[in-house]
Amino acid sequence: MAPKKHRTKQPRPDGIVPPSKAMLSLRAAAVLLLAAATSPLSQLTLAPVYGSIPASINHATMITVSILTGIFLRFFYKTNSPHSVGRLVAIWMSCMPVVQNAISRYSGELGIVRGPIINGLITCHSILIPSAYVLAELWEKLSARTFLDRPFGYLAGAVMITVSFRMLETFLSTAALPSLRPTIPSLDPISMQLIVSVAYSLLYPTYIALLSIAALAAYHNPHLSPSTINTHLRAHNWTLLDRAWSNTGYISVLESSTNQYRLLRADHSLLGGEWLLTPSRKLQGWQVPESIYAVFSILESVRLIDLSPAPPIPDRSASALVIGLGIGTAPSALITHGIHTTIVELDPVVHAFATKYFALPPNHTAILQDAVSWVHHTSSSQPDHRKKYDYIIHDVFTGGAEPLPLFTTSFLTSLRSLLTPNGVIALNYAGDLALPLSRLVLHTISKTFSHQCKLYRDSPLESKSHLNANDTEEDFLNMVVFCRNSPGEIKFRKPVKGDFVGSRTREAYMLPKKELEIEFPMWEEGKGVLEEGEVGMWEGQQQESAMRHWGIMRKVLPGVVWELW
Secondary structure, three states: OOOOOOOOOOOOOOOOOOOOHHHHHHHHHHHHHHHHHHHHHHHHHHHHHHOHHHHHOOHHHHHHHHHHHHHHHHHHOOOOOOOHHHHHHHHHHHHHHHHHHHHHOOHHHHHHHHHHHHHHHHHHHHHHHHHHHHHHHHHHHHOOHHHHOOOOHHHHHHHHHHHHHHHHHHHHHHHHHHHHHHHOOOOOHHHHHHHHHHHHHHHOOOHHHHHHHHHHHHHOOHHHOHHHHHHHHHHHOEEEEEEEEEOOEEEEEEEEOOOOEEEEEEOOEEEEEEEOOOHHHHHOOOOOOEEOOHHHHHHHHHHHEOOOOOOOOOHHHOEEEEEOOOOOHHHHHHHHOOOEEEEEOOOHHHHHHHHHHOOOOOOOEEEOOOHHHHHHHHHOOOHHHOOOEEEEEEEOOEOOEOOHHHHOHHHHHHHHOOEEEEEEEEEEEEEEOOOHHHHHHHHHHHHHOOOOEEEEEOOOOOOOOOEOOOOOEOOEEEEEEEEEOOOOOOOEOOOOHHHHOOOHHHHHHOOOOHHHEEOOOOOOOOOOOOOHHHHHHHHHHHHHHHHHHHHHHHHHOOHHHHHOO
16 A cells, blocks of 8 residues: 655745734734724823713724624625735824824814714724724634634624624723823823834834834824924913823823913813912012912811811811812812821822922822722721811812712712711812702712701802703802711801911902802702712713813813813
8 A cells, every 4th residue: 555645735826825823813813902902092092182081972882883894894895915904004003193183173163072973983993993804804714614604603703803802992991001101101192002003014014104103203293292282382372381191191281371370181171270470460469379260269168167166176286188189279278277188189190290380288198099999998997096087178070070989978978987076078069950960969968968068159150041951051060068077057267367378369269158159958858869889870961061061171271272282
């Protein structure tokens, strides 16, 4: 019997050796990773222009649609060139930061609804669809032909690719990227988009993409260089003093040369600002920089609450807890009065900028972590070892909407346990009293503090020219709720000159005015409260609130300032 001949694998007629399954698997994993990174990077770069909440509306659904679209495009249309789609993705991705910047300049004309949709479709989903096409192509090469010929074989591949993508995208957006940014501060989303572009170009080599990355990054992307941004901003009498990407998004300090004031920006929102102490203002009798927002001065009135017959607490013996920092207007005043102050702030960049650009005094205790976990942990410690505070200021607002976990009955109950028996708290809440969510949050505050509260707005009611979805007048306002831990009336002592620490704004606005008081509580005793597990139920109203806040911010600052970040 003749021995069997050993068959050697013949090369393809074009001389190209097909890649092994191991190489195809690595390529598929790389494409999946790069495509998954595109989604959160797009969201991060949209947030300064539209806000994180409006930018994220329907984003998760559209991701799934885009991935499935790319997969089934491959099923119905197969290109003859295996690498052509990958090269197109590499070229288009290299242009992405510049294209996104160009579209963002029309954010005012497009508006808060169309703007994020159009920008997301062009700069994110236009990458995801062809990337999914490439993944489906690689899936075909890795799968047995008999499996693909079965009725549900291709559908199984589509499900596997989609589920893998969503899991990886969620991991990158919620864990990997947030932990990476503080570790490498220079690695901002624009730089990471360029890294993704380079990686695509290496997977699917094309000199056009590599040249595009170098040329467009150097000459047409103002976000890469603060000096380039300032060239554009100075034409509008604004200057970018500093900026950084942090765990809460894009944080920057801006200054207006026309009106001589300085602002702290977080994405498409303002954390606070102050009028600068210029030589001309000193001649007018100014002694300190003045806050541009009256609400921060009103919060300081927590010191003025009269708790008689209990004796007043000397400032040097008092302690204060501040949840949420902003530029530090209220905590700076507390520290100046000699009160031992603890500040809980999630974002370390906010704390650094408040110290560097808004003169936050260094003699305080800074706790840079999530307030929810810190308050729950601190309140659960043994009562004998639990730190108690005479004053608490609760001042949190982010993304154009209230962070609801910090207004649940669970959190507020834990926060109340940190007050001394005669302690008092001031809570800043921004919202529309016509909305059920605002009414629910305020009722939760009132009920948690045994209805021992008073509510004030920071400015008079203005006439409104438009109605909301419930055909009622919109009235988006800042409110301050004062509550006490012990039974009794909320009343304020008359401030003295020393309470104002040289500030005209405090002298004019710090003491809450009777005409700005809102009836409180407004609702029946049996009305529900905001529970920890119910936060997700109010996502729609938070989105509506964030979209309306976007319109307000566009009236506060010109669009070009928001668009040039």
